[in-house]
Amino acid sequence: MNRFADLLERLAYEPRRNAKLRLMTDYFREVPDPERGWALAALTGALSFRNAKPGLIRALIMERTDPVLFGLSYDYVGDLAETVALMWPGETRANSVPTLGDIIAGLHETSKSDLPKRLSTWLDALDETGRWALLKLITGSMRIGASARLAKTAVAALGEEIAPNEVELVWHGLTPPYESLFAWVEGLGPKPLSEDPAPFRPAMLATALEDVTDWAEALSAGDFRAEWKWDGIRVQAATGSNADGTLVTRLYSRTGEEIFGAFPDLLHAFSEEGAIDGELLILREGRVQSFNVLQQRLNRKAVTPKLLADFPAHIRAYDLLVDGREDIRDLPFSERRQRLVNFVSRLDTDRVDLSQEVAFSTWDDLAAARADPASAGAGDDAEAVEGVMLKRADSAYVPGRPKGLWFKWKRDPFTVDAVLMYAQRGHGKRSSYYSDYTFGCWAPGEEGEDVLVPVGKAYFGFTDEELLQLDRFVRKNTTDRFGPVRAVTAEADHGLVLEIAFEGLQRSTRHKSGVAMRFPRVHRIRWDKPPREADRLDHLEALLRES
Template sequence: MNRFAFLLDRLSYEPRRNAKLRLMTEYFRDTPDPERGYALAALTGALSFRHAKAGLIRGLIAERADPVLFGLSYDYVGDLAETVALMWPSDQRANRTPPLSEIVEGLEATAKLDLPRRLAQWLDALDETGRWALLKLITGSLRIGASARLAKTAVAALGEDVAPDDVEQVWPGLAPPYEALFAWVEGTGPRPAATDPAPFRPPMLAHPLEDADFRAFDPAAFAAEWKWDGIRVQASAGRDADGRHVARLWSRSGEDVSAAFPDLIEALTFDGAVDGELLILRDGRVQTFNVLQQRLNRKSVTPKLTAEFPAHIRVYDLLAENGEDLRELPFDERRRRLEAFVAGQANPRMDLSPLVAFDDWDGLAAARLDPAAAGAGQDAGAVEGLMVKRRDSAYVVGRPKGLWFKWKHDPMTVDAVLMYAQRGHGKRSSFYSDYTFGVWTEDADGPRLTPVGKAYFGFTDEELAELDRFVRKNTVNRFGPVREVTHTETVGLVLEIAFEGIARSARHKSGVAMRFPRVARIRWDKPPAEADRLEALERLITEREQAAE
């Protein structure tokens, strides 16, 4: 466990990508199985412990530290794992340090009632860094600046002829501690064979396209299609060794979400895999993302829910058909096969995302601004931009340069006043980097601010330092780890907030919910009294609803 803790500690302080890659590669090369496999699982987010949660950690430290002191310490440090690791009594150190494999297997196998005692024993046996790593493992928020892709790249670096994409290709059929994967990469075992009849295939992603970027490309070399405002999914189906039909619905990150969409799974009667957008379709018309949210993250799916919110896939790409992997084919060929595939299905739960006709980049830019006039028809309100794809591009894992681009609509913006701030996590644990902002509304006592959203990205490191200083100098109240910042009509800070969508929401006090809000600009030049009003957001929602009708 100490070696894994040391690795996490080094990664958390190392800003350079190549240095992080080298640290992980050296760890995987020098660490035996199954320790390195469980470390890889932790780095890629493949571990989840049913009974070990943050509440368990809070309960243990409450038995060993003054609750007021813990509250003050947590407020100062800003990270639960780091706070508990520092405050845990260190006078009961054991002679034996538990290995990572023992901890992972123990967290999975130990009964809920026995887990507090066993976790306390592990914490007693570890030093501060080890305790921090163990608690980070439990909370599932490593936040060390190393992506799952980078960890897989480090594994590929162990072999001579293995590329990161090769690891991605075999990854869906593997499970911790990945002994077969390491054996293959190091040349001591065969390539792991996929046996899942409906596997997840790592998706191909796109780079953002700015207005001026595409001018260097030949428009004849690209095709364009609408970018629908839903959830990117992959539908995969096939027959297992016993001849039974198996179908699954995967999220973009590889999470099996089939249980949430039984109505859709029943309709996946084909043998193959398609890449598309999960939407709600009523009377042949795509509904807003706000409507789709009514189907997401549901613990139980009732017949009433499926009838009221019928799930649908609008297909972009064909990845496999009747056992044939099509990902190496160029986009144009896959598109031809996809059109024939969808036509042969005659499936009411699945349709084809149409291509956007254009002769030059100016024509495509015009289509982006007016989807209804460019073929999107009654579904124009559900278009959030364009996907622009090279006609000769294979379906490549990850985000390769120059092949696929996403050209989204310009974001909406609102000027809002900073109201509350909270410390971030990981590298940001010492900065107030999570902000709650509000807009003005009227009541009997005059104008007041109503919170309308939260944002924790969009600013540079330099701007973060400026925001943090403002929060510390202008704090007027504290609520646990949250600081209330001065926000009057004359004193306060205005933030220009950019967001992708907005809808009515009964769950929010303001009655509105923003999608993907982020800080676009710090308005040091604007007094708080000139920030936007709630009525402006409500009008924006009404305009979008009318456009959708």
């Protein structure tokens, strides 16, 4: 466990990608099975523990320290695992340090009633870094700046001719501690094969056009096809045959999580073997509904007949990965698209249709279509379009986000000028900074005067330099404290205005303002604008009516 804890600590303090990659590769090369496999599972988020929750950790530390002192310390540090690791009063017993495998097995096997005692024993045996790593493992929020993709790339680096994409392709047929995967990349065993008749295939992702310095030059490199970008969630529907010939269909999220349990109305939509990549939407009377409507079906534990009738699920297909039993991901997109047209036409269902292509001759034509989908062929579905997708006609279907093949060009976001009202420390690397912001717009008060009404929260969109500026402002202008939250100066002539970008609005009974923003983020800091000139709640109401 101490070796794994050391890896996590070094990753957390290492800002360079290639250095992180070397740290993980060296760890996987030097640590034997199954310990390195459990570490890989932890780094990729493949572990979950039913009975080990943050509430248990809080209860244990407050039994051993003053609850008020813990609260103050947690407020200052901003990270639960780090706070508890530093405050835990146990004395380290070096001869009883558990292995990472022992801890994972214990977390899975120990009953809920016995877990507090066992967790306390582990925490007593570990030093501060080991306790921190253990608690990070339990809470599932590593926040060490190393993605699952980077961890898989480190595994691929163990082999001489294994590409990261090859690891991605076999990943979803494997289970921890991944001994067959390590044997394969090190040349000690065969390539792992999945026996699942309907496995998940890693998704291909697009590059945002605003992230490309000269996108016109990037797009001129090849022949591109365009289609609408729908405001739903990315899914993959895979159908295959068992040994007895019966069809098995599975629905996956973009990350490979199986979600058919929440959408049983799609179960019988697929009568052909194959795998479709598309967008999950809600259709009513042939019209695509907004993402706000789709949210009524997401993350539901129980799916009632009324829910199925009121929110009928639909898949709009835009790529074909497997045709029958033939894997066609290496074929060019233009050929896959034609085979997709034929595949969808053979499905005897109204639950799946084909994503419409967007005709264009020049980039100005495409820009006009993006700005006004209704006049460019989207028709009644125009309100559910959030931009356009561009795909090179000769592109294979490659896992990850390969450069220069697929682009997404989203419609311009809505913006509002709002006043910063509250701030809270972030987590992980941001635990020392006030990086989570609540902002508000002006509205008439009960006595006729204007008051600020909170309309949303944002914790991204700004640069590191802007974060330092915002953190400095919060510290210098704090007027009150509510636990970990600081209230800041927010008056007509004193305060800070933030330009907030967001994707849409919806009615909300949970928010005092009556509206909720979708994906709000800080677009820029309006140092030039006094708070009294910030937008009013009426502005959001008008945007809501327009959308």
